[in-house]
Amino acid sequence: MAVLVVAEHDNASLKDATHKVVTAARAMSGDVDVLVAGENAAAVAQAAAKIAGVRKVLHADGAALAKQMAEPLEALITPLMANYDGVLFPATTTGKNAAPRVAAKLDVMQVSGVIGVESADTFVRPIYAGNAILTVKSAEAKKVLTVQPTAFKTAGDGGAASVEQVAAPAGPFKSAFLSDEIVKLDRPELTAAKRVVSGGRAMGSADEFHRVIEPLADKLGAAVGASRAAVDAGYAPNDYQVGQTGKVVAPELYVAIGISGAIQHLAGMKDSKVIVAINKDEEAPIFQIADFGLVADYKAAVPELMAELEKAGI
Amino acid sequence: MKVLVPVKRVLDYNLKVRVKADGTGVDLSNLKMSMNPFDEIAVEEAVRMKEGGGGHPAGTATEVVAISIGPEQAQETIRTALAMGADRGILVKAEGEVEPLAVAKLLKAIVDAEQPGLVILGKQAIDDDSNQVGQMLAALLDWPQATFASKIVVAGGKINVTREIDGGLQTLSLETPAIVTTDLRLNEPRYASLPNIMKAKKKPIDAKTPADLGVDVAPRLTVVKVADPPKRQGGAKVKTVQDLVAGLKAAGVI
Numbered sequence: 001m002a003v004l005v006v007a008e009h010d011n012a013s014l015k016d017a018t019h020k021v022v023t024a025a026r027a028m029s030g031d032v033d034v035l036v037a038g039e040n041a042a043a044v045a046q047a048a049a050k051i052a053g054v055r056k057v058l059h060a061d062g063a064a065l066a067k068q069m070a071e072p073l074e075a076l077i078t079p080l081m082a083n084y085d086g087v088l089f090p091a092t093t094t095g096k097n098a099a100p101r102v103a104a105k106l107d108v109m110q111v112s113g114v115i116g117v118e119s120a121d122t123f124v125r126p127i128y129a130g131n132a133i134l135t136v137k138s139a140e141a142k143k144v145l146t147v148q149p150t151a152f153k154t155a156g157d158g159g160a161a162s163v164e165q166v167a168a169p170a171g172p173f174k175s176a177f178l179s180d181e182i183v184k185l186d187r188p189e190l191t192a193a194k195r196v197v198s199g200g201r202a203m204g205s206a207d208e209f210h211r212v213i214e215p216l217a218d219k220l221g222a223a224v225g226a227s228r229a230a231v232d233a234g235y236a237p238n239d240y241q242v243g244q245t246g247k248v249v250a251p252e253l254y255v256a257i258g259i260s261g262a263i264q265h266l267a268g269m270k271d272s273k274v275i276v277a278i279n280k281d282e283e284a285p286i287f288q289i290a291d292f293g294l295v296a297d298y299k300a301a302v303p304e305l306m307a308e309l310e311k312a313g314i
Numbered sequence: 315m316k317v318l319v320p321v322k323r324v325l326d327y328n329l330k331v332r333v334k335a336d337g338t339g340v341d342l343s344n345l346k347m348s349m350n351p352f353d354e355i356a357v358e359e360a361v362r363m364k365e366g367g368g369g370h371p372a373g374t375a376t377e378v379v380a381i382s383i384g385p386e387q388a389q390e391t392i393r394t395a396l397a398m399g400a401d402r403g404i405l406v407k408a409e410g411e412v413e414p415l416a417v418a419k420l421l422k423a424i425v426d427a428e429q430p431g432l433v434i435l436g437k438q439a440i441d442d443d444s445n446q447v448g449q450m451l452a453a454l455l456d457w458p459q460a461t462f463a464s465k466i467v468v469a470g471g472k473i474n475v476t477r478e479i480d481g482g483l484q485t486l487s488l489e490t491p492a493i494v495t496t497d498l499r500l501n502e503p504r505y506a507s508l509p510n511i512m513k514a515k516k517k518p519i520d521a522k523t524p525a526d527l528g529v530d531v532a533p534r535l536t537v538v539k540v541a542d543p544p545k546r547q548g549g550a551k552v553k554t555v556q557d558l559v560a561g562l563k564a565a566g567v568i
Contacts, residue, residue, distance in 0.1 A: 105453050126443065134539075138536075239478070292561050294558055
């Protein structure tokens with residue numbers, strides 16, 4: 001059986017989520033192709049061809065694919081599925097948006113948010129915000145999956161797959177792109193960062209969030225995250241939210257400042273390699289999963305931490 | 315414009331999830347069930363479209379119909395939507411797990427009969443976390459979709475939707491009829507007042523079955539097992555910031 005991986009990219013660069021989904025795909029099949037759907041994305045297709053273990057890259061380029069909206073992606077992918085037994089999307093907002101549209105067209109029940117591939121037809125996924133883990137077997141002729149990239153290792157480079165052009169869908173489509181506001185980050189992107197510093201409701205204000213969290217993040221070369229409580233309170237923007245309904249991260253180092261550790265938040269960061277928690281409430285649930293818990297008021301502890309890191313030459 | 319809002323009855327979000335000892339599922343017996351929180355946001359938006367509010371002129375929605383697919387008790391979830399301001403309900407009675415694809419097919423049959431201009435759904439249910447039904451319904455109907463909405467503006471026969479995407483926001487313009495799924499920050503759902511809860515008891519709820527709608531709801535996926543999540547080894551504490559930095563160095567992460 002051959003499977004198709006839908007690449008995550010922004011037309012300019014290929015995202016590491018793709019390499020991780022390739023690893024999941026390789027657990028299902030030896031024949032893994034990657035689809036790059038975009039506009040002026042030839043460099044992305046070339047990068048995808050270098051992923052180890054990829055058989056072939058399909059490259060569809062056209063104006064309709066510039067924003068990778070659900071309708072054109074579905075119109076592109078559904079016919080391609082004549083040649084594949086499965087399609088894997090990264091569980092990003094782009095993948096989550098398009099995958100079920102393809103599944104419904106194929107009359108296939110999708111498996112969402114896969115964190116483990118036991119075999120070509122048996123998959124592991126979290127339910128109830130990560131409070132339970134479901135193993136499910138699909139008898140569908142074609143498998144449609146979204147895959148949680150952080151749950152898989154990155155497939156390395158070293159491949160030399162061929163790139164084959166496929167026609168982009170022409171439309172017309174019933175949805176049109178109007179505008180976007182992509183936050184320009186001077187920091188690493190949250191889901192790809194090796195280190196993440198997150199702030200919680202204890203910050204008390206957006207000013208305090210900026211004043212405390214951002215310098216520490218910059219010191220560590222880390223991305224900035226936030227708990228849902230901090231986002232809901234307006235201390236941090238929406239796209240900072242780490243948790244089951246926000247972003248799922250698994251960095252090497254996760255530093256939680258003034259975050260109590262609601263299960264919803266833990267589901268989004270518990271796979272981090274090392275977790276640091278600073279909270280003045282000794283009973284905060286975050287301490288149960290932290291590798292380094294420090295019971296302290298962040299107001300004193302964070303400046304002290306900055307000074308210690310400085311001393312350590314960081 | 316008629317607006318349809320599907321609502322799902324799920325384990326109340328405040329309750330602790332208990333995996334059954336035999337690994338067949340999650341124990342729901344005698345536990346409080348509530349409307350899926352993302353669906354509450356969908357109901358709120360539809361009611362604001364009808365009553366005026368949240369940037370919508372009154373009358374943007376002419377009628378709001380709440381639909382639930384589930385056991386007899388899912389009627390209570392519809393009553394909650396009616397108490398929030400929906401006009402009438404449709405209950406599709408189905409026991410056991412109904413998968414997203416089957417839900418989308420049932421909703422398509424209802425949409426074919428009701429001919430709404432807009433269907434607003436929660437982006438995902440907090441029980442199975444699938445995040446599929448809205449997109450699948452859009453595909454089956456060949457309608458445009460905007461998922462993860464944080465703002466909806468109806469103007470000039472189009473629906474402009476701002477979506478929460480990785481890295482920021484994106485605004486799309488949809489032809490009608492259309493499908494929109496809600497994200498957390500679209501609105502803050504109201505609590506139903508007692509008079510409205512009383513009034514909701516008199517609002518009509520139609521009952522249907524999957525057979526009435528000509529849909530096979532037999533599951534396509536087989537549950538192998540449901541287990542507790544692996545426990546993370548944690549709980550270690552450090553006394554000082556110096557100990558913390560030394561520990562992080564020893565762990566090789568700084």
